[in-house]
Amino acid sequence: MTERIDLRSDTVTQPTDAMRAAMAGALVGDDQYGEDPSTNRLQTRCAELLGKEAAVWLPTGTMANQVALRTLTRPGDEVIACRESHAAWHELGGAAANAGVQIHEIGQGGRFSADELRAATKPRNFAIFPSTTLVEVENTHNRAGGVVVPQDEVLRICAVARELGLATFLDGARLWNASAASGLPVSELAAPFDLVAVAFSKGLGAPGGSLLAGSKALIAAAGRHRHRLGGAMRQNGIFAAAALHALDFHLARLPEDHANARVFAEALVAGGPVLLDLATVQTNIVVFHLPATLAIDAPTLSAQARARGVLVNAFGPRTVRAVMHLDVTRAQCQHAAAVLRDLLAA
Ligand SMILES: *Cc1c(COP(=O)(O)O)cnc(C)c1O
Numbered sequence: 001m002t003e004r005i006d007l008r009s010d011t012v013t014q015p016t017d018a019m020r021a022a023m024a025g026a027l028v029g030d031d032q033y034g035e036d037p038s039t040n041r042l043q044t045r046c047a048e049l050l051g052k053e054a055a056v057w058l059p060t061g062t063m064a065n066q067v068a069l070r071t072l073t074r075p076g077d078e079v080i081a082c083r084e085s086h087a088a089w090h091e092l093g094g095a096a097a098n099a100g101v102q103i104h105e106i107g108q109g110g111r112f113s114a115d116e117l118r119a120a121t122k123p124r125n126f127a128i129f130p131s132t133t134l135v136e137v138e139n140t141h142n143r144a145g146g147v148v149v150p151q152d153e154v155l156r157i158c159a160v161a162r163e164l165g166l167a168t169f170l171d172g173a174r175l176w177n178a179s180a181a182s183g184l185p186v187s188e189l190a191a192p193f194d195l196v197a198v199a200f201s202k203g204l205g206a207p208g209g210s211l212l213a214g215s216k217a218l219i220a221a222a223g224r225h226r227h228r229l230g231g232a233m234r235q236n237g238i239f240a241a242a243a244l245h246a247l248d249f250h251l252a253r254l255p256e257d258h259a260n261a262r263v264f265a266e267a268l269v270a271g272g273p274v275l276l277d278l279a280t281v282q283t284n285i286v287v288f289h290l291p292a293t294l295a296i297d298a299p300t301l302s303a304q305a306r307a308r309g310v311l312v313n314a315f316g317p318r319t320v321r322a323v324m325h326l327d328v329t330r331a332q333c334q335h336a337a338a339v340l341r342d343l344l345a346a
Contacts, residue, residue, distance in 0.1 A: 038237030075100025110144030146285025
């Protein structure tokens with residue numbers, strides 16, 4: 001049997017034996033009563049790491065985004081976010097269904113400027129406009145290929161937001177990767193924002209969980225929205241223990257994934273016909289495009305690669321995403337790139 005190299009997402013990782021042992025031994029209590037010691041420890045540790053007063057556990061990053069939007073907006077408001085943001089593309093319209101807001105996408109390639117934000121912001125209390133009340137930044141930006149948003153741009157965006165009276169939210173599901181790539185601590189990346197979301201189930205390799213951090217008042221409000229959406233859990237310490245273990249043992253190895261992504265991307269473009277700007281390969285994600293001159297499209301390439309043991313995601317008709325993570329080695333990434341190049345050459 002050919003070995004299976006799964007590059008569809010950094011969420012496909014298996015918990016390690018050591019992580020499972022940490023989960024098995026976790027101290028637990030009823031988290032709806034605030035009595036789960038492991039969850040409390042994780043929340044305190046992450047609030048500190050992220051430089052915020054408080055933090056609250058959420059079962060998924062999707063719920064973290066829904067809760068953040070609910071906490072910082074009112075139904076009928078408009079939220080400005082980068083084009084192809086997760087909240088607009090990957091959450092089944094949850095922003096509209098759960099928070100009652102519409103998302104106005106601006107910018108390109110995972111980024112937008114403070115000037116673009118200013119131009120897109122609608123005035124409040126105008127007869128026919130929805131009120132723009134929140135700006136969201138996604139860092140790293142998934143669909144743009146895991147690019148890191150430059151922090152000087154973030155500072156300008158958040159300064160304009162304050163000037164215009166907009167709340168600020170950082171979707172940092174992969175903020176750990178942004179920190180590893182930029183060398184800036186997550187607290188600095190999160191500092192200009194009212195609320196920040198981080199995930200444990202992506203590059204950190206835990207089986208689940210996200211968290212929102214912010215002021216005590218905002219986190220108390222977020223906790224109420226979490227409960228309303230059905231996200232308040234009981235003996236959650238089993239999950240929290242996995243997240244704590246990931247912070248101890250997996251956080252520091254993220255640069256390996258970034259190096260593997262670069263090796264994969266360079267091997268893929270070497271002499272191959274794919275459209276891939278290597279400057280976008282900054283973290284663990286590689287998004288590439290198939291030129292119109294190629295007969296093969298992304299779903300076909302993905303299916304043929306699967307038959308040869310390499311799993312990648314067709315992200316669009318001619319767009320493919322591959323994600324590196326702790327369950328793939330350098331050699332497997334090189335092999336996967338060779339398989340894709342073979343198929344593209346055929
Ligand atoms: C994965 C992801 C989410 C959602 O996380 P889930 O745990 O899969 O619900 C939110 N934002 C970004 C940028 C993501 O990549």
